[in-house]
Amino acid sequence: MVEAILRSTLGARTTVMAALSYLSVLCFVPLLVDRDDEFVYFHAKQGLVIWMWGVLALFALHVPVLGKWIFGFSSMGVLVFSLLGLVSVVFQRAWKLPVVSWVADRI
Known part of the structure; x- marks a missing residue:
């Protein structure tokens, strides 16, 4: 769908909406508000998958x-993928995060 898009003219609103996608439950804001923007929608779907991973x-x-160990490793994974997603937004790219993008493509 979206392959490493480089957009040089992203507006501030688009960047903020895409960044909200990776901030926990705020991933629903871009999903509901900016569904027409392909860049924002891409990040919102990945953010939704990361949020679901955190809830699980x-x-x-x-x-x-083993629960504490699973929770600890999962929390670190959620943090790392959220940071990678935010960096992707800052650089105005649509990086497909491993595993996360695979699940997001099926939503």
């Missing part, structure tokens, strides 16, 4: 013994 990580805390 919370449920791992209910698993005895």
Whole structure:
């Protein structure tokens, strides 16, 4: 769909909306408001997948013994992928994050 798009003339609103995609539950704002912008929609879908991963990580805390480990590694993964997504937005690119983009393409 979107392959490493380089946009030199992104507006401030587009950049802010794309950045909101990677800030936890705020990923729903771009999904609902800027659905027509392909750049924002791409980032919003990836942000939604990362948010769902974070929510699922919370449920791992209910698993005895291994739950804390699973939660810890998942939380680090969510943080790393969110930061990579934000860097992608800052550089005005649409980087396909490993695994995250695979799931996002199926949404």
